[in-house]
Amino acid sequence: MKYNYEFRFREIGKPYFTPWMPVTEENSKTDGKSITIQLPKHGGIETGDMQVRVAADPSTNRPAGLILHSNAPYTSKINPDIDLSNFYEFEVALSFAGEDRDFVKCVAAKLKDNGVKIFYDEYEQVNLWGKNLYEHLDQVYRVKSKFCVIFISRNYKDKLWTNHERQSAQARAFQENEEYILPFRLDNTEIPGLRPTIGYLSKENTSCEQLAIAIYKKIRSIG
Structure with a gap:
């Protein structure tokens, strides 16, 4: 399943973010009140930052929305998650x-x-x-x-x-x-x-x- 959000992240010390990627069941989990995005782990990289936005919707010609969460830290050494509050499909x-x-x-x-x-x-x-x-x-x-x-x-x-x-x-x-x-x-x-x-x-x-x-x-x- 593809949710209505996209995310990208940047490893600490790197100047560029990754391309925007869809939030799916494969890279996230949800309890109905929030969604947690599971970032890939990187050897030796402990922190970085992430941006999350509403994805474009071709069925209504709606473009991608403004960035909702910016520069949110994650820690891959412990559990590289970020919480997106109030997420609903x-x-x-x-x-x-x-x-x-x-x-x-x-x-x-x-x-x-x-x-x-x-x-x-x-x-x-x-x-x-x-x-x-x-x-x-x-x-x-x-x-x-x-x-x-x-x-x-x-x-x-x-x-x-x-x-x-x-x-x-x-x-x-x-x-x-x-x-x-x-x-x-x-x-x-x-x-x-x-x-x-x-x-x-x-x-x-x-x-x-x-x-x-x-x-x-x-x-x-x-x-």
Whole structure:
């Protein structure tokens, strides 16, 4: 898997950085809250520095982003790692029932047009092909997303897969000290584990476009 970041590093005493390299599962590890890049070890070289940036995204014509971390030290003698805080594969994951797709599809399209890295099933069909969906979706909704928007409806409450997604998201929310689940009401159905004291947005007074803007602002205001 290729993540949405690139890194390069420079050995101490050397004037130039290496070429930009993709962050992948092979050269990193993540606990869902941060990513640790595993630098190659160099004999006799104990320290150096690293730069990390958001990678270009050809699908949205987004160029590579500004450097996020610069001149961060690493020590190859002990463990040549660097921590990239608040790393997530997806900025937001959408959890919804198929019967509610028309509204959600509008929201997803608006977010994608604004360069948001989104988990929406229609955008992931090739990636999902052949995977163990029970395990993969648990990772998406419990580990790999910065936020999860749950589209609450009677249909949502009754579906096997939406309950699986919700339970994974709630397991993550239980461990967080800040908001993770962003509930959006399509109707007044009560969902197990989502307390009425949580702040909600509702279709009664929020259009598709307004919800997409609200999600975008939420993503950009934290982290």
